[in-house]
Amino acid sequence: MFYIIAFILGSIWGSFANVCIHRMPIGESIAVKRSYCPKCREKISWFNNIPLFSFLILGGKCRSCKSKIDKNYFIVELISVLSFIFVYHFFGFTITSLLLAILSIFFIIIFFIDLKHFIIPNTLTFPLMIIGFVKSFDPNLNTSLFPNYLNSLIGGVLGYLIIWLIILFYKKIRNKEGMGLGDAKLLSAIGFWFGWISIPFVIFLSSVLALLVVTPSLINKSKEMSSQIPFGPYLVLGSVLYLLLLEKIFRLLI
Numbered sequence: 001m002f003y004i005i006a007f008i009l010g011s012i013w014g015s016f017a018n019v020c021i022h023r024m025p026i027g028e029s030i031a032v033k034r035s036y037c038p039k040c041r042e043k044i045s046w047f048n049n050i051p052l053f054s055f056l057i058l059g060g061k062c063r064s065c066k067s068k069i070d071k072n073y074f075i076v077e078l079i080s081v082l083s084f085i086f087v088y089h090f091f092g093f094t095i096t097s098l099l100l101a102i103l104s105i106f107f108i109i110i111f112f113i114d115l116k117h118f119i120i121p122n123t124l125t126f127p128l129m130i131i132g133f134v135k136s137f138d139p140n141l142n143t144s145l146f147p148n149y150l151n152s153l154i155g156g157v158l159g160y161l162i163i164w165l166i167i168l169f170y171k172k173i174r175n176k177e178g179m180g181l182g183d184a185k186l187l188s189a190i191g192f193w194f195g196w197i198s199i200p201f202v203i204f205l206s207s208v209l210a211l212l213v214v215t216p217s218l219i220n221k222s223k224e225m226s227s228q229i230p231f232g233p234y235l236v237l238g239s240v241l242y243l244l245l246l247e248k249i250f251r252l253l254i
């Protein structure tokens with residue numbers, strides 16, 4: 001029963017994530033206005049706007065102009081549903097699950113916006129930092145996952161400082177910006193959420209992931225060493241990987 005609720009909530013928040021992903025970077029309001037087709041701007045009626053199902057029934061095409069709808073809409077909803085079900089499966093009906101569900105929606109929005117636009121809006125990172133810090137005052141939360149408020153604060157500051165320093169050095173050496181402050185704020189938010197211990201692991205895992213993805217295109221010469229890559233998506237993936245490995249990492253350390 002709760003899996004069905006997780007599915008429904010995941011798909012609703014997934015379609016909200018889609019609205020954010022497409023409207024936030026162009027400064028459009030995420031509230032009030034009804035969904036519309038990006039091509040013909042025809043408003044989409046509610047029965048053609050059911051998450052996941054409408055995309056499949058309509059074959060990924062707009063009902064009125066038949067133009068293809070970006071498959072990312074479907075992917076975003078699918079990832080949201082899967083993460084809600086995953087979170088419920090492991091943490092049940094708890095505050096921890098609620099927090100992780102909120103985090104996953106933020107992560108999904110940040111991932112897709114940074115991937116396409118090379119920006120991470122402050123309207124996403126600032127609330128994420130605040131939630132991450134405020135929740136650390138609740139002593140009843142899962143302590144193997146979430147840090148206390150001091151650990152959280154150190155994590156937040158450390159996360160920001162490390163990327164800020166990388167940007168500074170990179171500027172000195174190559175007179176160019178390798179990463180943006182958006183990345184610094186995102187890593188800071190991750191530090192607030194999971195404490196200072198998460199920072200080195202997340203940096204390591206996201207760098208490895210970024211290298212795995214970028215190296216083939218460097219070898220094919222389809223990209224140059226100096227070309228820009230958005231680092232936010234890798235920070236998101238690195239954090240998810242860290243959380244999945246968390247238990248194993250601690251077992252190795254202790």
Ligand SMILES: [Zn+2]
Nearest residue numbers: 037040062065
């Ligand atoms: Zn259309």
